[in-house]
Amino acid sequence: MSAALAQESGGHLPAISIAGVSMVFDSPSGPVTALKGIDLAIPKNRFVSIVGRSGCGKSTLLRLICGLVRPTVGQVTVDGMTPDLYQRDRRFGFVFQEATLLPWRTALENVALPMKIQKVVQPARREERARELLKLVRLQGFEGHYPSQLSGGMRQRVSIARALSYDPEILLMDEPFGALDEFTRQEMNEELVRLWQEQNRTIVFVTHNLAEALYLSDIVVVMAPHPGRVRAVIEVDLPRPRRAAIRQGGDFIARLARLEEVISHD
Amino acid sequence: MTEATGEAASEVLAPSPGKGPGRLRTLLSAYAPAILVFLAVGFAWEAAVAFFRIPKFLLPAPSVVIQRIIADAEPLAQNVFVTMQAAVAGLILGTIIALAFALIFLMSRILERALFPWAIIVQTVPILAIAPLLTIWLGFGIAPKIAVSAIITIFPILVNTVRGLRSVNRQVFELMRVIGASPGQTFREVRVFAAMPYTFAGLRISAGGAVIGAIVAEFTGANLGIGTVIVNAGYRQDATMLFSAIFCSCVATIALFYVVVALERLCLFWPDARLES
Ligand SMILES: Nc1ncnc2c1ncn2[C@@H]1O[C@H](COP(=O)(O)OP(=O)(O)OP(=O)(O)O)[C@@H](O)[C@H]1O
Ligand SMILES: [Mg+2]
Numbered sequence: 001m002s003a004a005l006a007q008e009s010g011g012h013l014p015a016i017s018i019a020g021v022s023m024v025f026d027s028p029s030g031p032v033t034a035l036k037g038i039d040l041a042i043p044k045n046r047f048v049s050i051v052g053r054s055g056c057g058k059s060t061l062l063r064l065i066c067g068l069v070r071p072t073v074g075q076v077t078v079d080g081m082t083p084d085l086y087q088r089d090r091r092f093g094f095v096f097q098e099a100t101l102l103p104w105r106t107a108l109e110n111v112a113l114p115m116k117i118q119k120v121v122q123p124a125r126r127e128e129r130a131r132e133l134l135k136l137v138r139l140q141g142f143e144g145h146y147p148s149q150l151s152g153g154m155r156q157r158v159s160i161a162r163a164l165s166y167d168p169e170i171l172l173m174d175e176p177f178g179a180l181d182e183f184t185r186q187e188m189n190e191e192l193v194r195l196w197q198e199q200n201r202t203i204v205f206v207t208h209n210l211a212e213a214l215y216l217s218d219i220v221v222v223m224a225p226h227p228g229r230v231r232a233v234i235e236v237d238l239p240r241p242r243r244a245a246i247r248q249g250g251d252f253i254a255r256l257a258r259l260e261e262v263i264s265h266d
Numbered sequence: 267m268t269e270a271t272g273e274a275a276s277e278v279l280a281p282s283p284g285k286g287p288g289r290l291r292t293l294l295s296a297y298a299p300a301i302l303v304f305l306a307v308g309f310a311w312e313a314a315v316a317f318f319r320i321p322k323f324l325l326p327a328p329s330v331v332i333q334r335i336i337a338d339a340e341p342l343a344q345n346v347f348v349t350m351q352a353a354v355a356g357l358i359l360g361t362i363i364a365l366a367f368a369l370i371f372l373m374s375r376i377l378e379r380a381l382f383p384w385a386i387i388v389q390t391v392p393i394l395a396i397a398p399l400l401t402i403w404l405g406f407g408i409a410p411k412i413a414v415s416a417i418i419t420i421f422p423i424l425v426n427t428v429r430g431l432r433s434v435n436r437q438v439f440e441l442m443r444v445i446g447a448s449p450g451q452t453f454r455e456v457r458v459f460a461a462m463p464y465t466f467a468g469l470r471i472s473a474g475g476a477v478i479g480a481i482v483a484e485f486t487g488a489n490l491g492i493g494t495v496i497v498n499a500g501y502r503q504d505a506t507m508l509f510s511a512i513f514c515s516c517v518a519t520i521a522l523f524y525v526v527v528a529l530e531r532l533c534l535f536w537p538d539a540r541l542e543s
Contacts, residue, residue: 068440087446094444100437104459104536113455114445148538166445 013080014041015170015202016065021074023060023193023228035061039073042219045081045200047193049213057228058206059097062172063259066092066202078170089116093168099155101147101162105206107154110145111161118166136190153184157191164195167221169199173205177212184207197235197241209211210259214238215247232262240242314423331426332539335510342495342510348516349480349491350524352408354503357476361469364423371424372431390419393479398486406487415479422475423468431457431462463541466530473526477519492518 023035035057050058063069064076067083078086086092091114100109109131115121122131125147135141137157147155156176163171172260177185189212196203207213217236224231236255238246246252308328314320315327322330335342367385371378393414400410433455442452484493492515499507534540 063440066444068443087444092444094441096437096441098437102438102456102459103538116443117442117447117451117455148536188490208343266471 006218012239015044015046015079016040016204018042018064019065019075020076021071021076023064023069024058024072025238025260034229035064035071036095036229038186038228038230040221040230040233042202042204044202047203047204047205047216047217048219048221049207049212049217050223051207051213051259052223052228052231053263054208055228056223056225058223059174060228061223062094062171062174062204062206065170066094066172091161091168093166093171095156095159095163095171097171097175097178099147099152099159101155101158103147106144107139107150107158108144110147110158111165113168114162120166130161130165133165134158137161138162138193153188154182154189156180156188162197167199169201171203173202173203175206175208178208185212186244192216193242210256211247211252212262214252214255214259215242220259222259225231231265234259281329300339314486323503323505326509327404330506331509331513334506338510339506342492342514345490345492345495345511346514349411349477349484349515350518350522352423352483352491353412353415355408356412356479357419357469357472357522360416360419360472360476361423364420364468365423365427365465367420368427368431371428372457378428385421385424388417391427392480393418397483401487406489408523410486411480411483411488411491414483415476418446418471418475418479422471423465426464426468429462430461433464434460461531463539466526466534467541469526469530473523474519477515477522481515520533 012020018038018040021035021038025032025034038061050061052058059070064071065078065083066077069085070254076083079090083092086176102108102113105113108130111133112126115129116123131140131143134140136138137160139154139157139161142150142154149160150158155224163173180188180253192203192205193216205213205216214236220229220234220236222232222234225228238252240253267364295407302433312327312329315325326334361471367381370381396417397410397414400413404413405409439452447455466490481493481496485497488494492511496508496513499505530540
């Protein structure tokens with residue numbers, strides 16, 4: 001299936017390629033194999049979801065891609081280089097499961113934090129850009145609010161604006177909407193698709209929600225646990241733009257049922 | 267997304283501490299019980315002294331103490347000032363030492379294991395025994411007082427600050443790494459702020475200790491200070507003066523405590539900064 005994916009990317013370098021990767025953690029109760037023999041190519045500018053049971057190594061996979069951890073065996077290549085090298089000048093956007101905002105910084109300052117750290121944008125421009133980004137995630141008027149004064153969904157939107165602030169070509173999202181209610185989650189889905197379509201970006205999106213994965217993605221990667229491995233890579237050829245209503249359509253529901261089957265096939 | 271906004275609005279627009287008459291009423295209801303009990307105890311004391319005809323050299327009535335404080339206002343104020351100078355200097359010195367060691371402990375677990383027992387020793391050593399030693403070494407001036415104050419101050423600030431510096435969760439560090447922050451930047455942007463609420467919790471405890479430290483140091487030999495006033499009054503069995511000195515040092519200690527609280531308000535500017543106490 002990874003051959004099909006390589007073809008899909010038109011012979012160009014995939015944005016992310018994972019070759020023969022295994023990840024073993026040392027734990028008090030002996031070594032834990034989080035990932036085993038992962039081969040995966042993620043084409044450029046695609047929206048790719050990763051689904052699978054809890055503990056099958058989805059977060060570990062994301063952390064491998066951006067170089068937060070190094071694989072025990074195998075190789076991760078991002079745009080033809082190691083994650084560390086890529087990280088040095090281009091940087092990944094990363095949205096964590098929890099918003100992970102600094103409580104002592106306002107929404108605006110949190111969004112501007114990466115620009116301040118990386119010193120890439122003129123200080124005067126930073127605030128302006130942070131304002132634009134907050135507007136993009138529909139939070140104008142909340143620039144001066146501290147995280148504790150925002151709702152969970154608003155906080156997550158701030159963290160998305162923060163990840164976009166340095167314009168990463170690759171955006172990694174680890175169950176970003178997991179803590180949200182269904183209603184807010186669907187709104188955020190629309191928002192995310194809009195953001196993705198506005199500019200060329202590769203998004204790798206971890207979720208527990210299969211409908212969300214189908215609705216958002218070009219490709220859904222299904223993982224299996226113990227040890228964590230790739231069970232299937234499924235192309236979602238639903239035409240775009242997709243309207244929210246397609247979730248109720250027969251085609252969508254049939255796909256959802258098939259996806260469920262693939263996951264529960266243990 | 268306007269709905270999500272609306273949902274948060276109630277949180278956002280939660281009543282801020284009121285202004286004007288509302289605020290005055292809040293203040294009154296906050297402090298009235300304490301003030302009432304304080305006054306009640308004062309009156310009961312006054313009445314008991316009068317009713318049982320307790321002699322002044324045993325237990326002076328509050329009115330007598332107040333008269334004495336007014337009569338001796340100038341020397342009392344001078345001596346309190348001398349003691350508080352030492353206490354504040356000791357508190358500052360102790361805080362600096364505690365913060366320095368907190369940083370050392372943060373950087374090296376090995377040094378922490380090696381040095382932490384010393385922090386405990388310093389904390390557990392009887393201060394009444396240390397004070398005369400320090401007076402022998404440092405003379406009868408302000409130095410031994412500052413030293414004793416500092417010693418008392420260090421431990422609560424050290425322990426709290428170390429805890430605060432380590433209170434940051436892993437995901438925040440991962441975030442800082444992903445956005446390309448150096449360890450120094452992570453320290454400035456994250457650790458400092460995470461530690462501050464804890465440091466202030468320690469400072470609140472230490473503020474009172476610093477004054478006690480200075481007074482204890484004055485017991486064992488000093489030329490000036492509220493501690494010397496207490497010792498001299500003790501020799502002369504002047505209970506009224508003892509009560510006056512106790513009252514004055516209490517007021518000064520409370521004042522110092524509120525200076526720390528004011529500083530805390532200034533530094534902990536974000537809404538959920540203060541630790542639950
Ligand atoms: N730092 C670590 N040390 C030891 N074991 C780890 C570590 N990180 C992950 N693991 C183990 O690796 C496995 C995969 O973890 P991971 O967090 O990647 O799963 P996940 O698919 O993201 O799960 P969830 O859906 O619950 O978030 C788990 O068994 C976990 O216990
Ligand atoms: Mg996870």
